Amino acid sequence: MKLVVDAGNSRIKWKYGDTAMVADSLEQLGAQWRALNAREMRQAVGGCVRGKVLTRQIDELAQTYFNTRLDWQGAESEACGVRNAYTNPRDLGVDRWAVLIAARARYPNQACIVVDAGTAITVDMLDASGLHCGGVILPGAGSMLDTLTRAEQLFPDRNQDLHALAKSVRPLTDNTRDALLAGIIFTVQGSVKIVIEQQAEQIKAKIEALTILTTGGDSIMLNLDYLQTIQVPDLVLEGLSLLAESRK
Numbered sequence: 001m002k003l004v005v006d007a008g009n010s011r012i013k014w015k016y017g018d019t020a021m022v023a024d025s026l027e028q029l030g031a032q033w034r035a036l037n038a039r040e041m042r043q044a045v046g047g048c049v050r051g052k053v054l055t056r057q058i059d060e061l062a063q064t065y066f067n068t069r070l071d072w073q074g075a076e077s078e079a080c081g082v083r084n085a086y087t088n089p090r091d092l093g094v095d096r097w098a099v100l101i102a103a104r105a106r107y108p109n110q111a112c113i114v115v116d117a118g119t120a121i122t123v124d125m126l127d128a129s130g131l132h133c134g135g136v137i138l139p140g141a142g143s144m145l146d147t148l149t150r151a152e153q154l155f156p157d158r159n160q161d162l163h164a165l166a167k168s169v170r171p172l173t174d175n176t177r178d179a180l181l182a183g184i185i186f187t188v189q190g191s192v193k194i195v196i197e198q199q200a201e202q203i204k205a206k207i208e209a210l211t212i213l214t215t216g217g218d219s220i221m222l223n224l225d226y227l228q229t230i231q232v233p234d235l236v237l238e239g240l241s242l243l244a245e246s247r248k
Contacts (some may be wrong), residue, residue, distance in 0.1 A: 002039065003062070004244075005046035005070060006236045007054055008095060009119035010142070011217075015237050016041070025056055035064040045244035046070035047094040047236065073243045074099070080104060080246050085132040092132075096122050098239030100132055102232070103213055105242055111203075112211045113196055115229075116236070117218035119143055121188065123195045125203065133203055138193050141218050144184045166221040185221055193224050 007011040012023045016036060023029035044062055048055045059069045075097035077089040082104050086092045095116060103112045103126055112126045119142060124135030141162050165181045173179040200207045207227065212223050213236035222229065232238070 001041045002241065002244075003041050003044040003066065003068075003070070004237045004241050005044075005048075005058060006095065006098075006240060007046065007048035007050055007058060008236075009049060012058070013234070013237060015234065020234060020237075026054075026061065029058070030061050030065070033061060035108055036065070038066060041066055041068065043244060044068045044070045045073060045240050047098055047240045048071045049093050049095055062130055071244055071247075073240055081108070081130045082126065083131045085134045090236045093122070094240075095236050096135065098237075098243065099213070099215060100124060100126050100239070101242050102235045102239035103211075104130055106213075106232075106239075107211045110211050111205055111209065112213060113199060114220070114235070115192055115196075115212070115214045115216075116194075116220060117141075117188070117214065117216040117222060121192060121216075121218070123199065125191060125199045127203060127205075133199070135199075138188075138191055138195070141184050141188050141221060144187065148180060162218070163220050166223065188218070188221055189223060192222060193227065196224070196227060232233075 001017045003016045004014065004223050012029050014021060016038060021032055023032055027175050044066065055072055061067055062070055072095050075084060075089050075092035077084050080101045082100050084092055099114045099116050103114050111128045111130055116122045117140060119140045121138040122135055122142050125133040129135055162181060165178065166185050169182050169185045173182055200210060212227055212229045214229050215233060219231055
């Protein structure tokens, strides 16, 4: 069995066999792994965007509960048929690199745009040859909400509030709470849509010919009108697993 860990900006997502879970803290992660009661595994792989301190702490937990450490992945100049557009390839976040790897594996020889909506929203383009053309990073919905001084009073569960309203968001609201949520949702949807349109234009591609993948905890909010999108919940974990396999 293989353990795959995605330590993102806010939460730690992990998968072991068919078990996939999310931890909001190291304490919660330890409790989850203790309950898993799996002492040995074939492979343990991870990606982290929060630095070496967290990777060391996760390694210590993995050593305690599984008697192993993780094989931490990072962006490279080329892997699994994908070529990195960054001048310094290691500067590309491992989460962005992983979703590109997974997209290429799912849709070989197709131009793709991958939108990962979480604490930050990343929009990256991959052309049909496997070249990463580049991308942008936008503030996520939760990050926007955190900048509001009244957020804690108005939104006791910000993710649930945002996700619920996203299903039926409207431009005319009759209370401050919904007005703020709607503004954030429209900002997310509008900015992502504009970026996708301009990315397609820059490489002179027709949007209808592009495969547009969405992933991340806030991908449920990405209603992008006429754009045909495919939601893939665990694209980062999928890409990390593929990277580890390619290194064998």
